Structure formats: C-alpha cells, structure tokens
Amino acid sequence: MAVPVAGDVEGTRVPVRLVVDLNRCEGYAQCAFLAPDVFTMHGEEALMYSPRAGQAQREQVIRAVAACPVQAITVDGADAEETRTDAR
Amino acid sequence: MTQATLLQQITDYASRADPYPLYAELRRTPVARQESGVYTVSTYWEILGLLHDPRISSDARNRDPLAGGPLAEPGEDANLPPSFIRLDPPEHDRLRRLAMRPFGPPHSPRRIHDMRGELARMVAGLVDGLQGREQADIVDDFAYPFPVMVICKLLGVPHEDEPRFHVWAERIVTGLDPSPDQDQAERQRVVQQARLELGRYLAELAEEHRRAPGDDLLSAMVAERDPEERMSLVELVTTAVLLLIAGHETTVNLIANGTLTLLRHPDVLKRLRGEPGLAVPLVEELLRYEPPVQLLPQRTALTDIDVAGAVIPKGAPIWLVLASGSRDPRRFDDPDRFDPDRRDNQHLGFGSGIHYCFGAPLARLEAQVALAELARRLSNPRLVDDPPPYRPSPVLRGPRHLQVAFDGVVP
Amino acid sequence: MPADTAAREFRRQGRVVVVGASLAGLRAAETLREEGFTGSLTMIGDEPHDPYDRPPLSKQVLLGRTAADDTELPRRRRLDARWRLGVAATGLDLADRRVRLADGEEVEFDRLLIATGARARPWFRESEAALDGVFVLRTADDASRLDRKLAAGPRRVLVVGAGFTGSEIASACRERGLEVTVAERGPAPLVGALGGVVGAVAARLQREHGVDLRCGITVTSLEGDMAGRLRRAHLSDGTALDVDVAVIGLGAMRNTKWLAGSGLAAGPRGIACDAGCRAFDVHGIVTDDVFVAGDVARSPHPLFGYQFLSLEHWGNAVAQAEVAAHNMISSGLERRPHLWVPAFWSAQFGVNIKSVGVPPMGEEIVVTQGALGENRFVAAYGYQGRVIAAVAFDQARWIDFYRRLIESAAPFPPVFAGVDRRPEGARPVPADFPDPSLPTHGPTVTLSGYSPSERRLQFTPARA
C-alpha cells in the first residue's frame, strides 16, 4: 500500500496527524520498532503514540503505517486539508 | 484429480517455481482432508481465524501420533526441548517476552531502529563487492550473506563461525520439509543431532559472553539479573537456536524473491530507482505476493473444530497455507497482480496472532534497504535464468541461485 | 420521482448538515465524500477546535507526553465543507428542515446528521463544582487545564468514580508520582462495565500501583478555602480527605438539550434511532432525513435482543458514522444496518484491556485463558446459555476469536479445550454486576460475513 501522506504536496510540509484504531490494534509493536519516536509500548501490549508527529518523523511514520499487521494506523490522506480551510 | 495428489504436486520440487495455480485449486476446498491425514487450510479468512483460535496448538506434543501426515513431528529431544515457536501459552508468552527484552519494545525500543545505519553500510559493502563484474549470483553474493551478518551481529555470534553453523542450520531447515519418501526416523535423528550441536556451540558462546559481555542479545540474555526475567540455560539455548535459524533462512528468500520479482516487473524496478521510499510498500506487497514462508505445517487441533463447513478432528495436523491465503481473491482484488501501490494489504507473510514473526521489523528493514540499494546501484540488471533454480523446500521457498547480469555498478 | 432517481439527485446536489464536529461527525463527512456525495456539506460544532480525538486525553495527555491541543484527528480525504466551529446548534425545525445556531444563523438542510456526543456529568452541587481544583475530563480544554494542574505537583488527587476514565486518570497520576485517592460507590473499579469478578482484578491493579482505593463510598461534599480553592473532600463514611485536585468521573450525559421540543425522540439517554441510523420522532415513527451517530445515538442491536444500546465507544462512533453516511445517500435495499459488535479498549496501569460484546448483559463469567491472578487472561460472559461478551487483559490477540463466538451465538460456557486453559477456568461463576439488566427471552440472531457488504443476519425464532 502506498501511503499517501498530507504534506507530500510541495511546499506544505506539515506535521502528520495520526490516529490508531485501538480496537483493531493487537499490540504487535511493529510501529514501536519502526517509529520509536512516535509510538511506544506501555507495558507489553498497550500502545501509546503521539497523535501529531513532527516533520523529522515522517519517514518513520510511513514505515509504521505500512508495517502494521492489522492496518490500524490512519494518517492524513494525501489530499486532505491541513485544517479547515473553508469559509467560517 | 483428488486433493491428495494436489498436495503432492505442491510439495513436489517441480512446482517450486510457480505453486500459485495449485494453491488456487487448493482453495476450492478451503479446509481439505488430505490422504495423509493432514488438514490443509488455504483461504484467507479461515487461516486468519485459526491463527487467532485458542483451540489450535503449535506444540507437536498435542498431535495424535496416529494422525500421521508427511510431517509427523520429530519426537522432541530430551536434551533440547522445543523453542517458543513450538510452544503454547503460557510458556510461549513467557519465553517470547523474555527474548523481546533485549530486542524490542517496551524495554529496548530503539535496538532495531538504531541498526539502520549499519544495515545500509553492510549492504553498500556487499554491492561494492560486485564492482568490476558483469554477473553475480544474487543469492550467494548478496541475499544470503547480508541477513547472516545481521543476525550474527545482533546475537553476538562471530561471523567467522558462519561456515560451521551454516551446515547445522541447513540440516535443521531441511528437516522441516515434508518429504514423505525419506526415512522419517533418520531425518529426525539428523535434525536432532544438528540442533544439539548448534545448541552446544551457542551454550559455549553464551558462557563466553557471560564473562565478556558485548552489546548483543546473547550477552543481554545471560546477564539478566532478575530471576523472574531470566531464562534457564536450556531456554536460552533453544531461543538462540531459533533466532539464528529464523534470522538466517528467511530474509534471504525475501530479498531473492524480491530481486526476481523486480526484474520481472521492470516498470516497478525503474520507479524504485528514483523513489527509494517505494521500498516500504513494495516489501509488504512481496510478503503477500512471493512470501518466503509459504505454509505453516506445525499446528494441531486441540479439539474438534468446525471451520468452513468442515470438522478438523482433535489431534489432527493442520497446515496453514499462508501463501495461498495471501492470494485469495475473496480477500484481495486482483490477487495475482504484483502491485506495490496496493492499499489494504493485510497479508499473511509474517503469520498472525501470538506467533506473529518476532523478527518482522528487522526483516522489513533488511529487505527495504537491500532492494532499494540493489535497484539504485546495478545498471541495466537482467535475469540470466527465468525461472531460476529453487531451494528444495516448499515451506521456506526461494531461489537457490539467482544469476543476474548487469552493465556495471553505480557508486 | 422514483426513489433511486431522487437518491442520485441528492448525491449530486443535496444539502447535508452535520451537527457535532468530532469523531462521528468527521468520519461521516469523509464517508459521504468517499461515496460520491458532491452536494453541500456544513459542519457545525460548538467547540472552537478542529475535530480531535478524545481517548488520548486521559492517557498520553495526562501523562504529559502529548499536548492537549495535539490530538487533532487525521483527515482521510479532502472534505470541501463549510465549517461553523465555536457555534452551538440551539434548535431544530423538522418541518422547515432548518438548524438554528447560537449566533442566530439558520442553516437549511435536506438531510441532517446529529453527532453531538456527550458531555461530562458535572459535580452535582454547582458552587462546589466551581471551586478551583475541581475538574471533569471530556474536552481538550478540560485535559489541558487538568494536565497543567497535575504538572504543578498537587499533594493529593481525588478521583470521584472508578469507571474507565476515572481509572485511567488515577493510573496517569500514579505514573506521574502523584498521590491518588479513588472513591467509588460500587464494590470495585469498572464493576458497571465488567462486573465484580473482573472488577476485583482492577482493584488489585490499582492497589498494587499505590492508589488509595476506597470502594463502597461516596463523596458527599467538596470544601473550598476563602479563595475558592478546593482543600478538602468529605466522604460518606464520615472521614475527610485533604486534597487540592478532584476529578469528577461520574460518566457522561448526552448532548440533546438543543433538540428539546424538536419532535425527535431525544432525551438524556440519547436519541433513539433504528439500526439504519434514522432518528425516531416522539411518536416512535422513523424519520427519513434525520440521522444519528456516535455517543448520542441509541439504537437497537439484533445480536443483543434488539435492545437499544447507547455506547460510549470510539469504535462505535466510527462504524455508526460510516453506516449513517452511507444510508444518507442510499435508498431502499442499498441501505445497511449498523451491526457492529461493541468493542472498546482501555489502557491503565500498564495493562491493555479489551472488551467485545456487551458484558453487562452477562449473567456468568468464565476464565477461558490465562489467570486472573496474573493480570493476563481472557474471560467470557454468558447470557442465557450463549456467549454474549468477553474481556481480555493483555491478551488482545485472542479477542477476535471471541467476537466470532458472540456473532455465532456460541454456547456458554464454552466447552472447548484450548491453550492456556487453567483449572480456575473450569466452571463459570456469577459475573456479579450491580444491577443486571436482564431482558426477556428473545430470538437468537447470528451474524456472518467479513466485509460490510457481506454481513448477513440469520434469525432463529425464540425457543419456546
């Protein structure tokens, strides 16, 4: 799965927002191995993560998303607005 | 054609290059009793379900000795009990947890991540070695030595000893293969002998590391002070044997299968050259499309189990055909297409459930680094033989040699 | 106009308004676009923030690892929506299909999704709730205030109520090295959700981690000093406790006040809707243009005797939002029921707790894997001879098996021989819920299929 991540668009390199569906997560810790700055295991199988990863962690996060055996990690889609952009 | 001959065809060496059409046939009966008494499970949801099913055991001691099957388990040797891949909870969970302490989260979350620089250097060194040549065997010159260097380094095994333990490793792995024609007892004896010798070697090594510890898993495991968290020497040895073999005989196939697949899909190879990040989803797709571990022949039913309209009786041996499940059209769109951009790729390449591959993060990084570097540096690579000659095993499947011709090596 | 033409037309240029711009609202909006809705989309939310995720608020955020304003939800795709954030909806006119906003604006809709969720139940005495040091935890702002207070190193934190949120707060406080007292009216933490047998494990976990846990006790009043700062709590056993922080964890109330008088079946327990997420009106007649999803919804579940379940679960909000959105732009047979099997997780004291099904329906419980005493186990709940729920402590990889047992109405107690089955798991014991809600004998329904479009229900009439 190619993981499209917001901020790949030129000039808009923003932090990556992410969320883990912890109902799906089975604590395989692949994310914590591959992106240790973003995901940590709390005890053996409880996952804690930063819902906002910095620019420096983008590559790690992409590896983690691809590796999650149950595909539980969602990041900003490639075409997602960074924030609400429309008229208020 | 009956199912029994179908399974024989699958294990038959002649099918090694392309077992996938046979798997498609096998999937017509998701759970099938084979003549030998083995129950094959070949469809995605059924395999996934059984991998999460507590009524299935990985411990061969639960197998009904009369159930037979070409892969009746070797009677476990009293001197070297099974490692955690062949154990059930709670022993499995305890040993896996202890092995994880020096290897990964929560206690050593950065060990693998911090090896990335080193992995890149090892790979670069091996590719440098191809300079000045026009052809190479990607298996012997690259895909095999690389993961061996890595697992040696990680475990704290001197790389110079490789020729010694290579022989034992080969014997142990061959012992896994279902080859009905050979004498079972003799095979078991050879495997046990090899395991024992490898175990003895590792025990001596562990003792050395106790005296002079390094930054490696063996040292960490022998040095553990907390008696609650310590393995016995026998446990330590069986675990080390397991890691050495698993680290040794699997990733080689992922890299070799990957190289072969890339050479068969030049468009993807070309993309990878300009876009190294593609290696990440590409490796996942390889694990689906050409998985190094094709099937798990170790499971046993602890009770009668109803699956997909069939009943697997208590004590029966079960083969979970992972490679077939990962090509199940009920789960994956266009499953026979190699598509590194595939979304929704929950392949079975590393298994699932409590025995999910312990070394998966390492294997992933190794394959990503290796394939990206190979793609970038070999100019105009071409397959010499297609299909290449394969290793004998239908379980751990991959090319024995992979001759690739190229115009040169880019720095 | 035939129904499917109307649906097609609506997809192209209908007007959808979503009230409640949080998890359910956002995921519904994304699903609408994903499934080809190109009409106008208005998102109305009373919080000033972009949609954010709440579970981290009682976990990462209270541990000081994540800032409270850093839990914004990722966007699956571009929405092209008009956002009205920081403005509450104050009324609904069903006849004219308008939503009234607090700033006087009226927004017209063709179809409305209500996803206004829930809010924390405040401390019952207003003057005491206003004391400096008394907190609830539902929003990012709540979490940010509480985190700041905890960072300042209070001498003792009182947590009122040991449900999931209260227990997670206590866990975070202990991990920060703070002294914590937990006051729980029931006999153990988590009893309402998981029963007394598992509650006893939760109690032991709390005590092992240094929580001063007091069960069977209520807090009767909170006392402030001259400056209006909390300094003491009085308990029902006549004792008093010096505390400078009290976190009220007494559960949540549905955000339905704005619908008073609208004609919808909306009340303090939520908005009743059918399994297709369509709201009921006060007469019990289903509406066709008002949909409900998330914590605010109450909907009948076929697997659980068609009881109206109101779930405060993250996964429910996502799944129901997706079904609601799909049904908003589909007609007739294309519509799907919300058949999600309830599931949630909680992380506390380093243990990963997962549950599936509806444990409070359970009459009996049996430990099927592992052992309670090791804090690593799976236990199944039984109701009228079938498996109705399961809970796992640090055994997440097995939970899917139990979901399938629930879906297939597998017999209870489960008779299987399995790995890690211990002697203590030989016989079921009463699940020990404080007030079991026992519905009457109903039909048995089973669920099969893997993908949403494949899910099938099978109906077996009630046994005589």
Ligand SMILES: Cc1cc2nc3c(=O)[nH]c(=O)nc-3n(C[C@H](O)[C@H](O)[C@H](O)COP(=O)(O)OP(=O)(O)OC[C@H]3O[C@@H](n4cnc5c(N)ncnc54)[C@H](O)[C@@H]3O)c2cc1C
């Ligand atoms: C601290 C905490 C921890 C949690 N942990 C877990 C967990 O571990 N596992 C789990 O499964 N679940 C957990 N949950 C529950 C989960 O977060 C909820 O189920 C989920 O947020 C529900 O989403 P929702 O969109 O339905 O409602 P909400 O998230 O409540 O969103 C409703 C939104 O509507 C807004 N709104 C209300 N009224 C109006 C109005 N009149 N006009 C405009 N806007 C309005 C609200 O302000 C809010 O922004 C937790 C919740 C909290 C608070």
Ligand code: HEM
């Ligand atoms: C591409 C390379 C690899 C593949 C495809 C692979 C595949 C698998 C699979 C399918 C299993 C599940 C076995 C079962 O369920 O019975 C497994 C288990 C295991 N693997 Fe791997 N593996 C790879 C690399 C590695 C490496 C590099 C290591 C060691 C560092 C390793 C160590 C293990 C161990 C220890 C187990 C047993 C886990 C358990 O029982 O809990 N593997 N692997």
Ligand code: SF4
């Ligand atoms: S890799 Fe996936 S399943 Fe494993 S811990 Fe991370 S999110 Fe959970």
Ligand code: SF4
């Ligand atoms: S909480 Fe767990 S993962 Fe995090 S630092 Fe402590 S031991 Fe490591």
